[in-house]
Amino acid sequence: MSTSLFISDEKAFMEPHNDIISTAMIVIGFVIFAAILSKTYLTYDDNSLSLENYRQAALIANDVVGYPAIQGSRQDLISAYALDSITMPAADREMHSDFFQRFSSNADFFVDVRTDDGSHAWIIDRYEASSHDGDIIAASVPVVIELGNNARCVPGTVTVRLRKNKWI
Amino acid sequence: MKIKLCLQKSTPRKYLFHFIADDRAWIDLLLSKVALIFVSIIILAALYHLAADAGRMNHDRQLDLIAQDFCSAINSAGKSSYETAGGNIYFFDAYNKYGNFGSGINASVSGEYVSVSFEENGRRYGSVKPLMYKTLPLSEDEVRGELMGAFSANGNISQPIPAFYGYTAVTEFLAALGTKEENLNTSMEVHIEKTLIYIHNLNGTEVKELEYILVHQ
Incomplete structure:
Protein backbone atom coordinates (compact mmCIF):
# COMPACT_ATOMS: atom_id res chain seq x y z
CA MET A 1 0.00 0.00 0.00
CA SER A 2 2.71 2.42 0.94
CA THR A 3 4.61 1.60 -2.28
CA SER A 4 1.59 2.34 -4.43
CA LEU A 5 1.13 5.64 -2.56
CA PHE A 6 4.72 6.56 -3.24
CA ILE A 7 4.34 5.84 -6.98
CA SER A 8 0.96 7.51 -7.43
CA ASP A 9 1.91 10.59 -5.39
CA GLU A 10 2.15 13.43 -7.89
CA LYS A 11 2.94 16.24 -5.46
CA ALA A 12 6.61 15.98 -6.44
CA PHE A 13 7.64 16.08 -2.82
CA MET A 14 10.85 14.15 -3.64
CA GLU A 15 11.54 16.03 -6.88
CA PRO A 16 13.97 18.67 -5.55
CA HIS A 17 15.97 15.97 -3.73
CA ASN A 18 16.72 13.95 -6.83
CA ASP A 19 19.76 16.02 -7.70
CA ILE A 20 21.04 15.74 -4.12
CA ILE A 21 20.79 11.97 -4.30
CA SER A 22 22.55 11.89 -7.67
CA THR A 23 25.23 14.29 -6.40
CA ALA A 24 25.72 12.16 -3.32
CA MET A 25 26.22 9.16 -5.60
CA ILE A 26 28.81 11.08 -7.63
CA VAL A 27 30.64 12.10 -4.45
CA ILE A 28 30.62 8.54 -3.14
CA GLY A 29 31.87 7.30 -6.53
CA PHE A 30 34.63 9.88 -6.55
CA VAL A 31 35.71 9.06 -3.00
CA ILE A 32 35.86 5.34 -3.86
CA PHE A 33 37.83 6.13 -7.04
CA ALA A 34 40.31 8.31 -5.09
CA ALA A 35 40.66 5.63 -2.40
CA ILE A 36 41.35 2.89 -4.98
CA LEU A 37 43.83 5.16 -6.78
CA SER A 38 45.73 6.04 -3.61
CA LYS A 39 45.74 2.40 -2.44
CA THR A 40 47.14 1.31 -5.82
CA TYR A 41 49.84 3.96 -5.65
CA LEU A 42 50.78 3.05 -2.07
CA THR A 43 51.01 -0.63 -3.00
CA TYR A 44 53.14 0.20 -6.04
CA ASP A 45 55.39 2.44 -3.93
CA ASP A 46 55.77 -0.22 -1.24
CA ASN A 47 56.55 -2.91 -3.82
CA SER A 48 59.12 -0.79 -5.63
CA LEU A 49 60.80 0.02 -2.29
CA SER A 50 60.85 -3.67 -1.41
CA LEU A 51 62.34 -4.49 -4.81
CA GLU A 52 64.97 -1.79 -4.34
CA ASN A 53 65.87 -3.18 -0.90
CA TYR A 54 65.93 -6.72 -2.30
CA ARG A 55 68.43 -5.64 -4.98
CA GLN A 56 70.63 -4.15 -2.28
CA ALA A 57 70.34 -7.29 -0.14
CA ALA A 58 71.22 -9.46 -3.17
CA LEU A 59 74.22 -7.23 -3.91
CA ILE A 60 75.49 -7.56 -0.35
CA ALA A 61 74.83 -11.33 -0.33
CA ASN A 62 76.98 -11.79 -3.45
CA ASP A 63 79.64 -9.56 -1.94
CA VAL A 64 79.66 -11.55 1.32
CA VAL A 65 80.00 -14.87 -0.55
CA GLY A 66 83.00 -13.51 -2.45
CA TYR A 67 84.66 -11.94 0.62
CA PRO A 68 88.22 -13.37 0.66
CA ALA A 69 88.56 -13.56 4.48
CA ILE A 70 85.77 -16.14 4.85
CA GLN A 71 86.79 -18.32 1.92
CA GLY A 72 87.86 -21.87 2.60
CA SER A 73 90.59 -23.91 0.98
CA ARG A 74 89.11 -23.07 -2.41
CA GLN A 75 87.54 -19.85 -3.64
CA ASP A 76 84.10 -21.42 -4.01
CA LEU A 77 84.02 -22.68 -0.41
CA ILE A 78 83.08 -20.83 2.76
CA SER A 79 85.17 -21.68 5.78
CA ALA A 80 83.21 -22.62 8.91
CA TYR A 81 86.28 -21.74 10.97
CA ALA A 82 86.26 -18.17 9.60
CA LEU A 83 82.53 -17.92 10.24
CA ASP A 84 83.08 -19.04 13.84
CA SER A 85 85.58 -16.18 14.26
CA ILE A 86 83.14 -13.45 13.23
CA THR A 87 79.87 -14.83 14.57
CA MET A 88 78.58 -12.74 17.46
CA PRO A 89 80.08 -12.55 20.03
CA ALA A 90 83.06 -12.30 17.71
CA ALA A 91 86.11 -14.35 18.69
CA ASP A 92 88.24 -12.31 16.31
CA ARG A 93 87.09 -8.71 16.79
CA GLU A 94 89.52 -7.33 14.21
CA MET A 95 88.27 -9.69 11.53
CA HIS A 96 84.69 -8.86 12.50
CA SER A 97 85.28 -5.10 12.18
CA ASP A 98 87.14 -5.65 8.88
CA PHE A 99 84.14 -7.58 7.57
CA PHE A 100 81.81 -4.61 8.17
CA GLN A 101 84.39 -1.87 7.50
CA ARG A 102 83.53 -1.29 3.85
CA PHE A 103 79.79 -1.04 4.43
CA SER A 104 78.26 2.33 5.13
CA SER A 105 76.17 2.78 8.27
CA ASN A 106 73.10 2.83 5.97
CA ALA A 107 73.65 -0.85 5.28
CA ASP A 108 71.82 -2.09 8.35
CA PHE A 109 71.92 -5.84 7.84
CA PHE A 110 72.97 -9.13 9.35
CA VAL A 111 74.16 -12.29 7.66
CA ASP A 112 72.61 -15.64 8.42
CA VAL A 113 74.65 -18.62 7.24
CA ARG A 114 73.12 -22.09 7.58
CA THR A 115 73.85 -25.55 6.38
CA ASP A 116 70.93 -27.05 4.47
CA ASP A 117 70.61 -29.94 6.96
CA GLY A 118 70.14 -27.37 9.74
CA SER A 119 73.01 -28.73 11.83
CA HIS A 120 75.05 -25.51 11.77
CA ALA A 121 74.07 -21.86 11.77
CA TRP A 122 76.03 -18.63 12.10
CA ILE A 123 74.66 -15.11 12.59
CA ILE A 124 77.04 -12.32 11.70
CA ASP A 125 75.79 -8.96 12.91
CA ARG A 126 77.48 -5.59 13.21
CA TYR A 127 76.35 -5.01 16.78
CA GLU A 128 75.93 -7.55 19.53
CA ALA A 129 72.56 -6.36 20.82
CA SER A 130 70.94 -5.70 17.45
CA SER A 131 67.26 -6.42 17.11
CA HIS A 132 66.28 -8.96 14.46
CA ASP A 133 62.68 -7.78 14.39
CA GLY A 134 60.96 -5.21 12.21
CA ASP A 135 60.66 -4.99 8.46
CA ILE A 136 63.34 -7.11 6.84
CA ILE A 137 64.11 -7.87 3.21
CA ALA A 138 66.22 -10.97 2.63
CA ALA A 139 68.25 -12.33 -0.26
CA SER A 140 69.95 -15.72 -0.28
CA VAL A 141 72.83 -17.26 -2.16
CA PRO A 142 73.52 -21.02 -2.17
CA VAL A 143 77.06 -21.88 -1.05
CA VAL A 144 79.18 -24.83 -0.03
CA ILE A 145 80.48 -24.67 3.53
CA GLU A 146 83.73 -26.33 4.52
CA LEU A 147 83.36 -27.80 8.02
CA GLY A 148 86.32 -28.42 10.30
CA ASN A 149 89.77 -29.57 9.37
CA ASN A 150 88.73 -32.75 7.62
CA ALA A 151 87.46 -30.64 4.73
CA ARG A 152 83.95 -32.02 4.93
CA CYS A 153 81.85 -29.88 2.63
CA VAL A 154 78.11 -29.43 3.02
CA PRO A 155 75.66 -27.34 1.02
CA GLY A 156 74.30 -24.28 2.74
CA THR A 157 72.84 -20.85 2.25
CA VAL A 158 74.10 -17.36 2.93
CA THR A 159 71.16 -15.06 3.63
CA VAL A 160 71.53 -11.33 4.00
CA ARG A 161 68.68 -9.79 5.96
CA LEU A 162 68.47 -6.09 5.37
CA ARG A 163 66.51 -3.99 7.82
CA LYS A 164 64.38 -1.44 6.00
CA ASN A 165 65.91 1.97 5.95
CA LYS A 166 63.73 4.26 8.03
CA TRP A 167 64.67 7.54 6.44
CA ILE A 168 63.70 6.79 2.84
CA MET B 1 -3.87 34.67 3.11
CA LYS B 2 -4.63 31.19 4.04
CA ILE B 3 -1.00 30.58 4.88
CA LYS B 4 -0.87 33.66 7.11
CA LEU B 5 -3.85 32.35 8.96
CA CYS B 6 -2.13 29.08 9.53
CA LEU B 7 1.00 30.77 10.83
CA GLN B 8 -0.95 32.90 13.26
CA LYS B 9 -2.60 29.89 14.80
CA SER B 10 0.40 27.76 14.43
CA THR B 11 1.10 24.85 16.61
CA PRO B 12 4.07 22.61 15.75
CA ARG B 13 1.74 20.11 14.14
CA LYS B 14 0.02 22.73 11.99
CA TYR B 15 3.32 24.32 11.03
CA LEU B 16 4.64 20.97 9.89
CA PHE B 17 1.45 20.35 7.96
CA HIS B 18 1.79 23.75 6.30
CA PHE B 19 5.43 23.06 5.46
CA ILE B 20 4.53 19.77 3.82
CA ALA B 21 1.45 21.18 2.09
CA ASP B 22 3.40 24.08 0.58
CA ASP B 23 4.04 22.75 -2.90
CA ARG B 24 6.05 25.73 -4.14
CA ALA B 25 9.21 23.99 -2.92
CA TRP B 26 11.33 27.14 -3.14
CA ILE B 27 13.48 26.32 -0.11
CA ASP B 28 14.08 22.80 -1.35
CA LEU B 29 15.15 24.14 -4.69
CA LEU B 30 17.43 26.71 -3.12
CA LEU B 31 19.04 24.25 -0.73
CA SER B 32 19.58 21.57 -3.34
CA LYS B 33 21.08 24.02 -5.83
CA VAL B 34 23.44 25.48 -3.22
CA ALA B 35 24.48 21.98 -2.21
CA LEU B 36 25.00 21.10 -5.85
CA ILE B 37 27.21 24.15 -6.39
CA PHE B 38 29.30 23.35 -3.31
CA VAL B 39 29.74 19.73 -4.29
CA SER B 40 30.66 20.67 -7.86
CA ILE B 41 33.31 23.07 -6.59
CA ILE B 42 34.73 20.45 -4.22
CA ILE B 43 34.79 17.72 -6.88
CA LEU B 44 36.39 20.02 -9.47
CA ALA B 45 39.04 21.14 -6.94
CA ALA B 46 39.72 17.52 -6.00
CA LEU B 47 40.05 16.50 -9.66
CA TYR B 48 42.38 19.42 -10.31
CA HIS B 49 44.58 18.42 -7.35
CA LEU B 50 44.52 14.79 -8.42
CA ALA B 51 45.75 15.75 -11.90
CA ALA B 52 48.42 18.04 -10.44
CA ASP B 53 49.52 15.33 -7.97
CA ALA B 54 49.74 12.78 -10.79
CA GLY B 55 52.16 15.11 -12.60
CA ARG B 56 54.21 15.59 -9.44
Whole structure:
Protein backbone atom coordinates (compact mmCIF):
# COMPACT_ATOMS: atom_id res chain seq x y z
CA MET A 1 0.00 0.00 0.00
CA SER A 2 2.71 2.42 0.94
CA THR A 3 4.61 1.60 -2.28
CA SER A 4 1.59 2.34 -4.43
CA LEU A 5 1.13 5.64 -2.56
CA PHE A 6 4.72 6.56 -3.24
CA ILE A 7 4.34 5.84 -6.98
CA SER A 8 0.96 7.51 -7.43
CA ASP A 9 1.91 10.59 -5.39
CA GLU A 10 2.15 13.43 -7.89
CA LYS A 11 2.94 16.24 -5.46
CA ALA A 12 6.61 15.98 -6.44
CA PHE A 13 7.64 16.08 -2.82
CA MET A 14 10.85 14.15 -3.64
CA GLU A 15 11.54 16.03 -6.88
CA PRO A 16 13.97 18.67 -5.55
CA HIS A 17 15.97 15.97 -3.73
CA ASN A 18 16.72 13.95 -6.83
CA ASP A 19 19.76 16.02 -7.70
CA ILE A 20 21.04 15.74 -4.12
CA ILE A 21 20.79 11.97 -4.30
CA SER A 22 22.55 11.89 -7.67
CA THR A 23 25.23 14.29 -6.40
CA ALA A 24 25.72 12.16 -3.32
CA MET A 25 26.22 9.16 -5.60
CA ILE A 26 28.81 11.08 -7.63
CA VAL A 27 30.64 12.10 -4.45
CA ILE A 28 30.62 8.54 -3.14
CA GLY A 29 31.87 7.30 -6.53
CA PHE A 30 34.63 9.88 -6.55
CA VAL A 31 35.71 9.06 -3.00
CA ILE A 32 35.86 5.34 -3.86
CA PHE A 33 37.83 6.13 -7.04
CA ALA A 34 40.31 8.31 -5.09
CA ALA A 35 40.66 5.63 -2.40
CA ILE A 36 41.35 2.89 -4.98
CA LEU A 37 43.83 5.16 -6.78
CA SER A 38 45.73 6.04 -3.61
CA LYS A 39 45.74 2.40 -2.44
CA THR A 40 47.14 1.31 -5.82
CA TYR A 41 49.84 3.96 -5.65
CA LEU A 42 50.78 3.05 -2.07
CA THR A 43 51.01 -0.63 -3.00
CA TYR A 44 53.14 0.20 -6.04
CA ASP A 45 55.39 2.44 -3.93
CA ASP A 46 55.77 -0.22 -1.24
CA ASN A 47 56.55 -2.91 -3.82
CA SER A 48 59.12 -0.79 -5.63
CA LEU A 49 60.80 0.02 -2.29
CA SER A 50 60.85 -3.67 -1.41
CA LEU A 51 62.34 -4.49 -4.81
CA GLU A 52 64.97 -1.79 -4.34
CA ASN A 53 65.87 -3.18 -0.90
CA TYR A 54 65.93 -6.72 -2.30
CA ARG A 55 68.43 -5.64 -4.98
CA GLN A 56 70.63 -4.15 -2.28
CA ALA A 57 70.34 -7.29 -0.14
CA ALA A 58 71.22 -9.46 -3.17
CA LEU A 59 74.22 -7.23 -3.91
CA ILE A 60 75.49 -7.56 -0.35
CA ALA A 61 74.83 -11.33 -0.33
CA ASN A 62 76.98 -11.79 -3.45
CA ASP A 63 79.64 -9.56 -1.94
CA VAL A 64 79.66 -11.55 1.32
CA VAL A 65 80.00 -14.87 -0.55
CA GLY A 66 83.00 -13.51 -2.45
CA TYR A 67 84.66 -11.94 0.62
CA PRO A 68 88.22 -13.37 0.66
CA ALA A 69 88.56 -13.56 4.48
CA ILE A 70 85.77 -16.14 4.85
CA GLN A 71 86.79 -18.32 1.92
CA GLY A 72 87.86 -21.87 2.60
CA SER A 73 90.59 -23.91 0.98
CA ARG A 74 89.11 -23.07 -2.41
CA GLN A 75 87.54 -19.85 -3.64
CA ASP A 76 84.10 -21.42 -4.01
CA LEU A 77 84.02 -22.68 -0.41
CA ILE A 78 83.08 -20.83 2.76
CA SER A 79 85.17 -21.68 5.78
CA ALA A 80 83.21 -22.62 8.91
CA TYR A 81 86.28 -21.74 10.97
CA ALA A 82 86.26 -18.17 9.60
CA LEU A 83 82.53 -17.92 10.24
CA ASP A 84 83.08 -19.04 13.84
CA SER A 85 85.58 -16.18 14.26
CA ILE A 86 83.14 -13.45 13.23
CA THR A 87 79.87 -14.83 14.57
CA MET A 88 78.58 -12.74 17.46
CA PRO A 89 80.08 -12.55 20.03
CA ALA A 90 83.06 -12.30 17.71
CA ALA A 91 86.11 -14.35 18.69
CA ASP A 92 88.24 -12.31 16.31
CA ARG A 93 87.09 -8.71 16.79
CA GLU A 94 89.52 -7.33 14.21
CA MET A 95 88.27 -9.69 11.53
CA HIS A 96 84.69 -8.86 12.50
CA SER A 97 85.28 -5.10 12.18
CA ASP A 98 87.14 -5.65 8.88
CA PHE A 99 84.14 -7.58 7.57
CA PHE A 100 81.81 -4.61 8.17
CA GLN A 101 84.39 -1.87 7.50
CA ARG A 102 83.53 -1.29 3.85
CA PHE A 103 79.79 -1.04 4.43
CA SER A 104 78.26 2.33 5.13
CA SER A 105 76.17 2.78 8.27
CA ASN A 106 73.10 2.83 5.97
CA ALA A 107 73.65 -0.85 5.28
CA ASP A 108 71.82 -2.09 8.35
CA PHE A 109 71.92 -5.84 7.84
CA PHE A 110 72.97 -9.13 9.35
CA VAL A 111 74.16 -12.29 7.66
CA ASP A 112 72.61 -15.64 8.42
CA VAL A 113 74.65 -18.62 7.24
CA ARG A 114 73.12 -22.09 7.58
CA THR A 115 73.85 -25.55 6.38
CA ASP A 116 70.93 -27.05 4.47
CA ASP A 117 70.61 -29.94 6.96
CA GLY A 118 70.14 -27.37 9.74
CA SER A 119 73.01 -28.73 11.83
CA HIS A 120 75.05 -25.51 11.77
CA ALA A 121 74.07 -21.86 11.77
CA TRP A 122 76.03 -18.63 12.10
CA ILE A 123 74.66 -15.11 12.59
CA ILE A 124 77.04 -12.32 11.70
CA ASP A 125 75.79 -8.96 12.91
CA ARG A 126 77.48 -5.59 13.21
CA TYR A 127 76.35 -5.01 16.78
CA GLU A 128 75.93 -7.55 19.53
CA ALA A 129 72.56 -6.36 20.82
CA SER A 130 70.94 -5.70 17.45
CA SER A 131 67.26 -6.42 17.11
CA HIS A 132 66.28 -8.96 14.46
CA ASP A 133 62.68 -7.78 14.39
CA GLY A 134 60.96 -5.21 12.21
CA ASP A 135 60.66 -4.99 8.46
CA ILE A 136 63.34 -7.11 6.84
CA ILE A 137 64.11 -7.87 3.21
CA ALA A 138 66.22 -10.97 2.63
CA ALA A 139 68.25 -12.33 -0.26
CA SER A 140 69.95 -15.72 -0.28
CA VAL A 141 72.83 -17.26 -2.16
CA PRO A 142 73.52 -21.02 -2.17
CA VAL A 143 77.06 -21.88 -1.05
CA VAL A 144 79.18 -24.83 -0.03
CA ILE A 145 80.48 -24.67 3.53
CA GLU A 146 83.73 -26.33 4.52
CA LEU A 147 83.36 -27.80 8.02
CA GLY A 148 86.32 -28.42 10.30
CA ASN A 149 89.77 -29.57 9.37
CA ASN A 150 88.73 -32.75 7.62
CA ALA A 151 87.46 -30.64 4.73
CA ARG A 152 83.95 -32.02 4.93
CA CYS A 153 81.85 -29.88 2.63
CA VAL A 154 78.11 -29.43 3.02
CA PRO A 155 75.66 -27.34 1.02
CA GLY A 156 74.30 -24.28 2.74
CA THR A 157 72.84 -20.85 2.25
CA VAL A 158 74.10 -17.36 2.93
CA THR A 159 71.16 -15.06 3.63
CA VAL A 160 71.53 -11.33 4.00
CA ARG A 161 68.68 -9.79 5.96
CA LEU A 162 68.47 -6.09 5.37
CA ARG A 163 66.51 -3.99 7.82
CA LYS A 164 64.38 -1.44 6.00
CA ASN A 165 65.91 1.97 5.95
CA LYS A 166 63.73 4.26 8.03
CA TRP A 167 64.67 7.54 6.44
CA ILE A 168 63.70 6.79 2.84
CA MET B 1 -3.87 34.67 3.11
CA LYS B 2 -4.63 31.19 4.04
CA ILE B 3 -1.00 30.58 4.88
CA LYS B 4 -0.87 33.66 7.11
CA LEU B 5 -3.85 32.35 8.96
CA CYS B 6 -2.13 29.08 9.53
CA LEU B 7 1.00 30.77 10.83
CA GLN B 8 -0.95 32.90 13.26
CA LYS B 9 -2.60 29.89 14.80
CA SER B 10 0.40 27.76 14.43
CA THR B 11 1.10 24.85 16.61
CA PRO B 12 4.07 22.61 15.75
CA ARG B 13 1.74 20.11 14.14
CA LYS B 14 0.02 22.73 11.99
CA TYR B 15 3.32 24.32 11.03
CA LEU B 16 4.64 20.97 9.89
CA PHE B 17 1.45 20.35 7.96
CA HIS B 18 1.79 23.75 6.30
CA PHE B 19 5.43 23.06 5.46
CA ILE B 20 4.53 19.77 3.82
CA ALA B 21 1.45 21.18 2.09
CA ASP B 22 3.40 24.08 0.58
CA ASP B 23 4.04 22.75 -2.90
CA ARG B 24 6.05 25.73 -4.14
CA ALA B 25 9.21 23.99 -2.92
CA TRP B 26 11.33 27.14 -3.14
CA ILE B 27 13.48 26.32 -0.11
CA ASP B 28 14.08 22.80 -1.35
CA LEU B 29 15.15 24.14 -4.69
CA LEU B 30 17.43 26.71 -3.12
CA LEU B 31 19.04 24.25 -0.73
CA SER B 32 19.58 21.57 -3.34
CA LYS B 33 21.08 24.02 -5.83
CA VAL B 34 23.44 25.48 -3.22
CA ALA B 35 24.48 21.98 -2.21
CA LEU B 36 25.00 21.10 -5.85
CA ILE B 37 27.21 24.15 -6.39
CA PHE B 38 29.30 23.35 -3.31
CA VAL B 39 29.74 19.73 -4.29
CA SER B 40 30.66 20.67 -7.86
CA ILE B 41 33.31 23.07 -6.59
CA ILE B 42 34.73 20.45 -4.22
CA ILE B 43 34.79 17.72 -6.88
CA LEU B 44 36.39 20.02 -9.47
CA ALA B 45 39.04 21.14 -6.94
CA ALA B 46 39.72 17.52 -6.00
CA LEU B 47 40.05 16.50 -9.66
CA TYR B 48 42.38 19.42 -10.31
CA HIS B 49 44.58 18.42 -7.35
CA LEU B 50 44.52 14.79 -8.42
CA ALA B 51 45.75 15.75 -11.90
CA ALA B 52 48.42 18.04 -10.44
CA ASP B 53 49.52 15.33 -7.97
CA ALA B 54 49.74 12.78 -10.79
CA GLY B 55 52.16 15.11 -12.60
CA ARG B 56 54.21 15.59 -9.44
CA MET B 57 54.25 11.86 -8.76
CA ASN B 58 55.47 11.26 -12.29
CA HIS B 59 58.39 13.66 -11.74
CA ASP B 60 59.16 12.05 -8.37
CA ARG B 61 59.08 8.57 -9.88
CA GLN B 62 61.45 9.55 -12.69
CA LEU B 63 63.85 11.23 -10.27
CA ASP B 64 63.67 8.15 -8.07
CA LEU B 65 64.70 6.06 -11.05
CA ILE B 66 67.65 8.32 -11.86
CA ALA B 67 68.83 8.34 -8.23
CA GLN B 68 68.44 4.57 -8.05
CA ASP B 69 70.46 4.11 -11.25
CA PHE B 70 73.28 6.32 -9.97
CA CYS B 71 73.19 4.65 -6.55
CA SER B 72 73.38 1.19 -8.18
CA ALA B 73 76.41 2.27 -10.23
CA ILE B 74 78.21 3.29 -7.01
CA ASN B 75 77.12 0.17 -5.09
CA SER B 76 78.26 -2.08 -7.96
CA ALA B 77 81.71 -0.48 -7.78
CA GLY B 78 81.75 -1.24 -4.05
CA LYS B 79 80.83 -4.85 -4.58
CA SER B 80 83.55 -5.57 -7.12
CA SER B 81 86.84 -6.74 -5.64
CA TYR B 82 89.72 -4.30 -5.81
CA GLU B 83 91.79 -6.50 -8.11
CA THR B 84 89.10 -6.66 -10.79
CA ALA B 85 87.71 -3.17 -10.30
CA GLY B 86 88.77 -0.57 -12.75
CA GLY B 87 87.37 2.92 -12.74
CA ASN B 88 83.77 3.16 -13.90
CA ILE B 89 82.40 6.13 -15.74
CA TYR B 90 78.80 7.13 -15.24
CA PHE B 91 76.78 9.42 -17.50
CA PHE B 92 73.57 11.01 -16.27
CA ASP B 93 72.24 11.64 -19.75
CA ALA B 94 73.18 8.30 -21.31
CA TYR B 95 70.71 7.26 -24.03
CA ASN B 96 68.79 10.47 -23.38
CA LYS B 97 66.82 8.57 -20.77
CA TYR B 98 66.21 11.70 -18.71
CA GLY B 99 64.89 13.68 -21.66
CA ASN B 100 61.93 15.10 -19.72
CA PHE B 101 64.22 17.03 -17.43
CA GLY B 102 66.61 18.31 -20.09
CA SER B 103 69.81 19.39 -18.42
CA GLY B 104 68.02 20.76 -15.35
CA ILE B 105 68.85 17.91 -13.01
CA ASN B 106 70.98 18.68 -9.98
CA ALA B 107 72.88 15.77 -8.49
CA SER B 108 75.06 15.54 -5.44
CA VAL B 109 76.90 12.82 -3.60
CA SER B 110 78.17 12.50 -0.05
CA GLY B 111 79.60 9.70 2.03
CA GLU B 112 76.15 8.38 2.91
CA TYR B 113 73.74 9.13 0.10
CA VAL B 114 73.16 10.37 -3.43
CA SER B 115 70.63 13.06 -4.11
CA VAL B 116 68.99 14.04 -7.38
CA SER B 117 66.71 17.05 -7.66
CA PHE B 118 64.90 19.10 -10.26
CA GLU B 119 63.25 22.50 -10.08
CA GLU B 120 60.27 23.56 -12.13
CA ASN B 121 58.12 26.69 -11.67
CA GLY B 122 59.61 27.29 -8.25
CA ARG B 123 58.72 23.80 -7.06
CA ARG B 124 61.51 21.41 -6.11
CA TYR B 125 61.34 17.67 -6.75
CA GLY B 126 63.96 15.39 -5.27
CA SER B 127 65.01 11.87 -4.51
CA VAL B 128 67.62 10.63 -2.07
CA LYS B 129 69.05 7.11 -2.00
CA PRO B 130 71.34 5.67 0.68
CA LEU B 131 74.67 4.18 -0.32
CA MET B 132 75.57 0.71 0.88
CA TYR B 133 79.36 1.15 0.76
CA LYS B 134 81.59 3.76 2.30
CA THR B 135 82.02 6.52 -0.23
CA LEU B 136 84.04 9.69 -0.48
CA PRO B 137 83.11 12.49 -2.89
CA LEU B 138 86.76 13.10 -3.72
CA SER B 139 89.29 12.05 -6.33
CA GLU B 140 92.21 9.73 -5.58
CA ASP B 141 94.68 12.64 -5.52
CA GLU B 142 92.50 14.67 -3.18
CA VAL B 143 92.14 11.78 -0.72
CA ARG B 144 95.87 11.08 -0.75
CA GLY B 145 96.54 14.81 -0.28
CA GLU B 146 94.15 15.03 2.68
CA LEU B 147 95.72 11.94 4.29
CA MET B 148 99.19 13.31 3.72
CA GLY B 149 98.21 16.57 5.42
CA ALA B 150 96.60 14.86 8.40
CA PHE B 151 98.81 11.79 8.94
CA SER B 152 102.06 12.56 7.09
CA ALA B 153 101.48 9.53 4.88
CA ASN B 154 99.23 9.18 1.86
CA GLY B 155 97.96 5.70 2.78
CA ASN B 156 99.31 4.01 -0.34
CA ILE B 157 100.74 0.48 -0.14
CA SER B 158 104.18 2.06 -0.33
CA GLN B 159 103.38 4.63 2.35
CA PRO B 160 100.90 3.22 4.88
CA ILE B 161 99.61 5.43 7.66
CA PRO B 162 101.74 4.88 10.81
CA ALA B 163 100.14 2.80 13.55
CA PHE B 164 100.48 5.42 16.29
CA TYR B 165 97.72 7.54 14.73
CA GLY B 166 95.31 4.71 15.43
CA TYR B 167 92.74 3.01 13.25
CA THR B 168 89.82 4.94 14.74
CA ALA B 169 91.43 8.33 14.11
CA VAL B 170 91.85 7.46 10.42
CA THR B 171 88.29 6.15 9.97
CA GLU B 172 86.87 9.17 11.78
CA PHE B 173 88.92 11.52 9.61
CA LEU B 174 87.67 9.78 6.46
CA ALA B 175 84.07 9.78 7.76
CA ALA B 176 84.38 13.55 8.29
CA LEU B 177 85.60 13.92 4.69
CA GLY B 178 82.50 11.98 3.58
CA THR B 179 80.05 14.34 5.28
CA LYS B 180 80.82 17.04 2.72
CA GLU B 181 78.22 17.02 -0.04
CA GLU B 182 79.67 17.40 -3.51
CA ASN B 183 77.52 18.81 -6.29
CA LEU B 184 77.94 17.09 -9.63
CA ASN B 185 77.60 18.53 -13.09
CA THR B 186 75.06 16.19 -14.71
CA SER B 187 76.18 16.99 -18.23
CA MET B 188 79.69 15.73 -17.46
CA GLU B 189 80.91 12.21 -16.81
CA VAL B 190 81.22 10.98 -13.23
CA HIS B 191 84.16 8.79 -12.24
CA ILE B 192 83.47 5.98 -9.79
CA GLU B 193 86.40 3.97 -8.52
CA LYS B 194 87.41 1.90 -5.55
CA THR B 195 90.50 2.69 -3.54
CA LEU B 196 92.35 1.09 -0.66
CA ILE B 197 93.88 3.01 2.21
CA TYR B 198 96.58 1.16 4.12
CA ILE B 199 97.28 1.52 7.82
CA HIS B 200 100.05 -0.18 9.78
CA ASN B 201 98.65 -2.32 12.54
CA LEU B 202 99.90 -1.96 16.10
CA ASN B 203 102.97 -4.17 15.81
CA GLY B 204 103.94 -2.22 12.70
CA THR B 205 104.73 -5.30 10.64
CA GLU B 206 101.48 -5.78 8.82
CA VAL B 207 99.15 -3.41 7.03
CA LYS B 208 95.42 -3.25 7.20
CA GLU B 209 93.38 -2.00 4.28
CA LEU B 210 90.31 0.20 4.28
CA GLU B 211 88.05 0.09 1.25
CA TYR B 212 86.42 3.28 -0.02
CA ILE B 213 84.60 4.23 -3.19
CA LEU B 214 85.57 7.53 -4.73
CA VAL B 215 83.04 9.52 -6.74
CA HIS B 216 84.30 12.60 -8.54
CA GLN B 217 84.36 14.49 -11.82
